[in-house]
Amino acid sequence: MNTQILTAILSKDSKDSTYKYALLRAMVQCVTDQNPHKGKAENNWISYPFGLLIYYWILYYYPIFSSDIFIPQKNGESPELRRGTTIAFRREFNSVIEFYKDKGGLPQFRFDLIHVGLPETVQRKVIVLLREIQKTIKKMPMKHLGFYEFGKHYSLVNFNTETIKTPSYYGLIQEAGQFYILPELHQLLDEIGPLIIGQDSIIDGWAEFTAQASRRVEGVDPIPKEKILTVLTKAVQVPRDITQVKKILRGTESDSIRCIWTGVRLSNRYHIDHAVPFSLWQNNNLWNLVPVKSSINLSKSDRIPSPKLIHESSDRIKEVWKLYSGKFGKQFEQEIYEGLGTGLDNNMDDAIHALMNKSEYLIEKRGFQKFEPK
Numbered sequence: 001m002n003t004q005i006l007t008a009i010l011s012k013d014s015k016d017s018t019y020k021y022a023l024l025r026a027m028v029q030c031v032t033d034q035n036p037h038k039g040k041a042e043n044n045w046i047s048y049p050f051g052l053l054i055y056y057w058i059l060y061y062y063p064i065f066s067s068d069i070f071i072p073q074k075n076g077e078s079p080e081l082r083r084g085t086t087i088a089f090r091r092e093f094n095s096v097i098e099f100y101k102d103k104g105g106l107p108q109f110r111f112d113l114i115h116v117g118l119p120e121t122v123q124r125k126v127i128v129l130l131r132e133i134q135k136t137i138k139k140m141p142m143k144h145l146g147f148y149e150f151g152k153h154y155s156l157v158n159f160n161t162e163t164i165k166t167p168s169y170y171g172l173i174q175e176a177g178q179f180y181i182l183p184e185l186h187q188l189l190d191e192i193g194p195l196i197i198g199q200d201s202i203i204d205g206w207a208e209f210t211a212q213a214s215r216r217v218e219g220v221d222p223i224p225k226e227k228i229l230t231v232l233t234k235a236v237q238v239p240r241d242i243t244q245v246k247k248i249l250r251g252t253e254s255d256s257i258r259c260i261w262t263g264v265r266l267s268n269r270y271h272i273d274h275a276v277p278f279s280l281w282q283n284n285n286l287w288n289l290v291p292v293k294s295s296i297n298l299s300k301s302d303r304i305p306s307p308k309l310i311h312e313s314s315d316r317i318k319e320v321w322k323l324y325s326g327k328f329g330k331q332f333e334q335e336i337y338e339g340l341g342t343g344l345d346n347n348m349d350d351a352i353h354a355l356m357n358k359s360e361y362l363i364e365k366r367g368f369q370k371f372e373p374k
Contacts, residue, residue: 005149005188006185006192009145009146009148009149009156015209016074016075017074017075017087017140018073018087018209018210019136019137020141020145021202021205021206022056022057023157024145024202025056025060025202025203025206026053026056026057026060027053027157027181028193029052029056030048030052030056031181031189032189032193032361032365035357035358036341036342036354036357037173037341039178041178041180043180044183045158045180045181046180046183046186047178047180047181048178048179049173049174049176049179050137050159050161050172050178050179051172051174051175054137054164054172055169055172058109058110059106059110060232061073061087061089062093062105062106064231065090066097066101066105066106067231069221069223070217070220071210071223071228072210072213072217073087073210074086074087074213075213076216077217078218079220088132088135089132089136092125092129092132095125095129099121099125113168114168114169114335115330115335116166116334118167118168126167127164130167131163131164134161134164134176138159138161138179142157142159142179145157155182156181156185157182157185158180159177159180160177160179161176162176162177163175170337173337203229203233204229207225207229207232208225210225210228211223211224211228242272242284245272245289245324248324248327249272252323256319257270258291259291259296259316260273260275260316260317260320261292261293261305262292262293263313263316264293269294270293271291271292271293271297271298272289272291273290273291273292273300274288274289275287275288275290275355276288276358276362277303277304280302280362280368283339285335285336285339286324286331286335287321287332287335287339287340287355290317291320296373299371299374300371300373302368303368303369303370304362304370305359305370305371305372306370306371307356307359307363309371310356310359311352314349314352317355318347318348318352321348340354340358
């Protein structure tokens with residue numbers, strides 16, 4: 001499969017809504033960021049948890065639906081939300097957005113999903129939303145993706161879904177079933193997914209569709225494409241906060257704290273390093289925060305610790321992780337599952353291997369610089 005087919009999918013497949021762009025964007029993120037969840041089906045198609053698609057759609061559509069101006073995502077969609085011309089799950093989403101309006105918005109909703117902390121009063125609304133998104137994905141963009149080029153439904157992506165019962169990230173991964181990507185498409189997304197930019201990009205196409213749709217809504221001012229791009233690329237803002245880790249480490253005997261990357265005993269003046277750099281991935285999960293010598297942290301900067309370095313440092317990493325696990329319990333386990341796609345089995349070796357795999361991918365496939373202390 002070559003890039004011309006992907007271009008044809010982006011430009012020629014019929015589109016009445018932004019579903020196709022959301023599906024392709026989520027698929028790229030699964031292929032590039034979710035290797036621990038990657039599997040293989042009997043027909044050699046590549047599988048991932050269907051819940052990942054739902055999770056990413058939540059992150060994409062929340063800023064759009066919560067915007068201070070109405071942003072149509074379907075031809076004919078208007079603020080009145082008339083039947084037949086409204087995004088399938090907008091009403092359900094609006095109900096959840098309204099609940100979190102004065103409670104922290106998307107960052108808090110995401111936190112509650114990951115940490116199984118949804119208030120009881122909104123749990124049912126969230127389950128209804130998750131199921132509606134699941135139904136929309138499999139009956140709309142997944143069915144029609146590639147139909148113009150191949151003349152067959154489900155020609156590039158397919159699914160085997162189950163009923164979502166638990167309103168959490170863990171529930172999405174474990175209960176929503178699987179989706180499958182044609183191997184040739186998977187390889188293409190793996191090779192060029194992060195580089196799909198310019199006029200044929202997924203996000204640019206999404207923005208152009210939305211801008212055109214906004215011009216057709218009576219009584220609503222057209223929305224500039226630039227404004228839409230700002231909303232679409234708005235990330236969940238995660239504060240760079242390392243205070244809870246510092247408190248834990250201060251309460252530990254100083255002789256037992258060693259620099260993760262060198263093994264040198266640390267004095268009271270040390271840095272907390274984001275193993276996977278914060279500038280690359282805004283991730284303050286506990287497993288990603290490790291104590292290091294200040295000069296080593298400055299030398300590492302935004303580079304990625306190599307798989308070799310992670311392997312050599314694994315005992316020290318696990319020692320710190322066990323400290324975090326003992327203090328934070330379930331929170332640490334949930335965060336390592338969300339970030340690395342694995343649990344704490346086999347004396348944390350599975351999590352170490354997942355971190356090594358992420359490092360290898362970022363260095364070898366994405367081209368980021370590796371770090372190994374001199």
